[in-house]
Amino acid sequence: MEQYEPLPPPLRAALRRSMSGGRGAMGRRTFLRAAGLGAAGAAGLTACGIPAAGRTGDSTASSDHSAQEKTVDFSNWTEYIDVSDDGKHRPTLEAFTRRTGIKVKYTEDINDNVEFFGKIKPQLSAGQDTGRDLMVLTDWLAARMIRLGWVQQLNPAHLPHAFANLEQRFRSPDWDPGRAYSYPWQGIATCIAYNKKATGGRAVTSISQLLDDPSLKGRVAMLSEMRDTIGMTLLDMGHKPETVTDDTYDAALARVQKAVDSQQIRKFTGNDYTDGLSKGDIAACVAWAGDLVQLRIDDPDIEYVFPDAGFLFSTDNLLVPAKARHKTNAERLIDYYYEPQVAAQVSAYIAYVCPVAGVQPYLAKIDPSLAKNPLILPDAAMDAKSHSFRSLSEDEDTRYEEKFSKLIGA
Amino acid sequence: MSAATAQAAGPPPTAPGPGTAQAAPRRTAGRRRLTPYLLLLAGVAWLLVFFVAPMVYQASTSVQTGSLDKGFKVTWHVATYWDALREYWPHFLRSLLYSGIATAACLAIGYPLAYMIAFRAGRWRNVVLVLVIAPFFTSFLIRTLAWETILADQGPVVRFLNRVHVLDVTAWLHVTQGDRVLATPLAVVCGLTYNFLPFMILPLYTSLERIDGKLHEAAGDLYATPFTTFRKVTFPLSLPGVVAGTLLTFIPASGDYINAELLGSTNQKMIGNVIQSQFLRVLDYPTAAALSFILMAAILAIVTVYIRRAGTEELV
Numbered sequence: 001m002e003q004y005e006p007l008p009p010p011l012r013a014a015l016r017r018s019m020s021g022g023r024g025a026m027g028r029r030t031f032l033r034a035a036g037l038g039a040a041g042a043a044g045l046t047a048c049g050i051p052a053a054g055r056t057g058d059s060t061a062s063s064d065h066s067a068q069e070k071t072v073d074f075s076n077w078t079e080y081i082d083v084s085d086d087g088k089h090r091p092t093l094e095a096f097t098r099r100t101g102i103k104v105k106y107t108e109d110i111n112d113n114v115e116f117f118g119k120i121k122p123q124l125s126a127g128q129d130t131g132r133d134l135m136v137l138t139d140w141l142a143a144r145m146i147r148l149g150w151v152q153q154l155n156p157a158h159l160p161h162a163f164a165n166l167e168q169r170f171r172s173p174d175w176d177p178g179r180a181y182s183y184p185w186q187g188i189a190t191c192i193a194y195n196k197k198a199t200g201g202r203a204v205t206s207i208s209q210l211l212d213d214p215s216l217k218g219r220v221a222m223l224s225e226m227r228d229t230i231g232m233t234l235l236d237m238g239h240k241p242e243t244v245t246d247d248t249y250d251a252a253l254a255r256v257q258k259a260v261d262s263q264q265i266r267k268f269t270g271n272d273y274t275d276g277l278s279k280g281d282i283a284a285c286v287a288w289a290g291d292l293v294q295l296r297i298d299d300p301d302i303e304y305v306f307p308d309a310g311f312l313f314s315t316d317n318l319l320v321p322a323k324a325r326h327k328t329n330a331e332r333l334i335d336y337y338y339e340p341q342v343a344a345q346v347s348a349y350i351a352y353v354c355p356v357a358g359v360q361p362y363l364a365k366i367d368p369s370l371a372k373n374p375l376i377l378p379d380a381a382m383d384a385k386s387h388s389f390r391s392l393s394e395d396e397d398t399r400y401e402e403k404f405s406k407l408i409g410a
Numbered sequence: 411m412s413a414a415t416a417q418a419a420g421p422p423p424t425a426p427g428p429g430t431a432q433a434a435p436r437r438t439a440g441r442r443r444l445t446p447y448l449l450l451l452a453g454v455a456w457l458l459v460f461f462v463a464p465m466v467y468q469a470s471t472s473v474q475t476g477s478l479d480k481g482f483k484v485t486w487h488v489a490t491y492w493d494a495l496r497e498y499w500p501h502f503l504r505s506l507l508y509s510g511i512a513t514a515a516c517l518a519i520g521y522p523l524a525y526m527i528a529f530r531a532g533r534w535r536n537v538v539l540v541l542v543i544a545p546f547f548t549s550f551l552i553r554t555l556a557w558e559t560i561l562a563d564q565g566p567v568v569r570f571l572n573r574v575h576v577l578d579v580t581a582w583l584h585v586t587q588g589d590r591v592l593a594t595p596l597a598v599v600c601g602l603t604y605n606f607l608p609f610m611i612l613p614l615y616t617s618l619e620r621i622d623g624k625l626h627e628a629a630g631d632l633y634a635t636p637f638t639t640f641r642k643v644t645f646p647l648s649l650p651g652v653v654a655g656t657l658l659t660f661i662p663a664s665g666d667y668i669n670a671e672l673l674g675s676t677n678q679k680m681i682g683n684v685i686q687s688q689f690l691r692v693l694d695y696p697t698a699a700a701l702s703f704i705l706m707a708a709i710l711a712i713v714t715v716y717i718r719r720a721g722t723e724e725l726v
Contacts, residue, residue, distance in 0.1 A: 001678070011451065045469055045470040045473065045484060048481035049470070049474060049481070049482060049483050049484055050471070050474065050476070050481055050695065051481045052479065052480050052481030053478045053479060053481065114691050115690060115691045117690070118689065118690045148478070148479065217588075218587060218588055218593075219563075229534060263587060265675075265676070266593050266675060267593050267674075267675045267676065268676065275558070276558075279559075279563075280562075280563065280564050281562055281563045281564075281590075281592060281658065306625050346718065357667050366537040394477060394478070394479045395477075398477065398693065398694070399695075401691050401692050402692045402694070404687075404691075405687045405691050405692055407674030407676075408676055409675070409677060409678070409679035409683065410501070410677040410683035410684045410686070
């Protein structure tokens with residue numbers, strides 16, 4: 001009441017009266033009215049709710065307009081396809097249109113699995129079309145989409161090349177046995193990267209060194225993708241990410257937490273580690289090998305290493321979302337990218353692990369050094385070190401992500 | 411303050427109907443009674459769709475339990491609020507602290523600048539005003555990313571600060587670490603200050619610019635020193651601007667997560683980061699919604715106390 005202090009006493013008294021007995025006071029009627037409103041509000045709140053996200057039966061199937069509408073909407077990550085030198089054309093996509101008459105609406109609108117899921121979730125959980133016929137998602141999210149029934153089963157009759165040319169190692173992931181729903185777009189090898197200038201010429205060759213080496217203090221980054229960061233740490237500790245349990249997960253988490261507490265780790269990054277790494281703010285980090293090939297063209301000081309303890313391997317997968325309008329066109333596009341000469345053209349440009357068998361001669365024709373590049377065509381030594389993260393149940397997924405998000409600060 | 415409000419309030423609206431009012435008195439009277447509601451329609455619809463509906467939806471979400479696969483149902487599990495608060499109270503405190511410091515810094519930087527523009531800029535006034543607004547021509551995200559480059563470890567700014575040993579002092583105060591500024595509290599607060607500075611300057615400028623120059627002369631005639639003039643005349647008259655500016659800075663800054671994400675490290679995450687992560691990463695929608703409501707309640711409480719204290723009821 002101190003704001004009424006300057007008022008003369010009679011006015012103050014009147015004010016006080018009006019607060020306690022006047023319209024401002026909480027009378028019986030006002031109280032009843034408020035209580036009624038409250039009850040109505042509560043009823044309204046109860047009426048809300050978020051239905052189960054999963055969909056079953058053939059509710060995912062859509063009426064396919066492929067024959068009438070010769071288009072396909074393709075959502076992909078940024079810088080993940082071949083582009084002509086002037087930056088205006090995408091040669092393989094244009095060749096596809098020339099051959100089939102199907103126009104491709106190519107959108108680079110995926111930057112982050114987690115965010116993209118947030119973007120498409122409202123439509124998919126309501127059983128609506130997302131406006132996309134084809135999208136590229138990393139293993140764990142692809143697994144979740146299949147679990148929720150938000151993607152369509154592919155028709156093998158439309159995928160002869162894909163079926164014949166898919167590399168053996170990609171054929172049967174535990175989350176999509178026999179590739180009924182998905183085909184890999186590219187394989188991703190997780191590695192350790194460092195900037196020679198920032199480390200003073202020292203090589204960084206293991207996760208242990210990343211987490212403990214005092215000369216790197218405050219200049220280490222790890223990825224905000226849980227499976228990459230924890231997977232690499234598990235391997236370093238001698239555990240296998242294929243058989244991760246609550247105990248080994250917690251142990252790996254505690255190992256990284258220690259490095260966070262000692263301020264060894266500067267931050268957890270998404271794709272933006274590339275920026276800090278070339279500036280030298282980040283001396284060493286967990287990184288994706290495909291990025292580094294492109295980074296090294298500009299900055300030869302940047303090196304990468306696959307640690308002896310092993311590295312994490314995952315794939316980005318082509319999926320046809322539920323209710324997509326042009327499923328057949330999407331399948332034809334998938335099949336097209338499984339023709340070795342087409343896949344070679346893409347690989348020559350982006351340098352991720354190619355999931356298509358038989359690309360080697362075509363790569364050699366483009367550039368002989370590419371055909372020997374273990375980042376595109378992993379050799380036996382690479383294969384022996386490669387591991388993948390076990391797919392998690394919904395409950396594990398939630399618990400692990402929650403613990404991991406605490407680790408990275410939020 | 412009364413001077414400012416007297417100036418602001420124009421003559422009372424007098425709107426006698428034009429000639430048509432006499433031709434068909436009854437119909438126009440009905441229409442005239444409806445007009446205010448029709449004019450309100452767009453605004454009310456906007457509020458209902460974009461404010462009330464999301465609020466109700468979030469309020470409902472915050473008392474639900476369940477999971478993505480099985481769906482969420484309203485179970486009136488109010489304990490979510492308590493759990494969220496117990497788990498994330500350091501993030502709340504940090505958010506309020508960082509945005510509080512950023513607001514104070516904005517005021518310290520913005521007031522002299524607004525004063526300068528209002529009273530001393532002369533014909534440069536419009537140019538300087540445009541310069542204040544110019545950063546808005548670039549996206550918030552890009553501007554914050556630019557700070558990553560400006561404050562880079564090997565960049566000229568940090569090297570200079572190291573050379574003159576400023577970073578030794580800030581490291582001693584625990585607002586920076588070692589030889590770097592990025593990924594420290596200082597960087598986050600600097601980012602917040604920079605990004606919200608125009609929201610402080612513009613209201614300050616408008617309230618300073620309204621002050622009648624004759625009041626300064628009168629103060630001088632009464633033998634007030636320039637400092638006394640400022641303390642007794644200028645500053646009190648500019649209070650509405652100060653309150654508006656601090657609110658416009660403090661409220662969005664405390665919910666911000668971009669600056670903490672890009673310029674901070676794990677120990678600088680603010681409550682906005684937690685909400686984002688609970689929504690997108692952990693998919694724990696009830697906790698995220700509860701955190702949003704706690705944040706809103708906290709800000710509302712702080713702002714109410716502040717406005718009471720500042721005593722500018724004219725603003726609200």
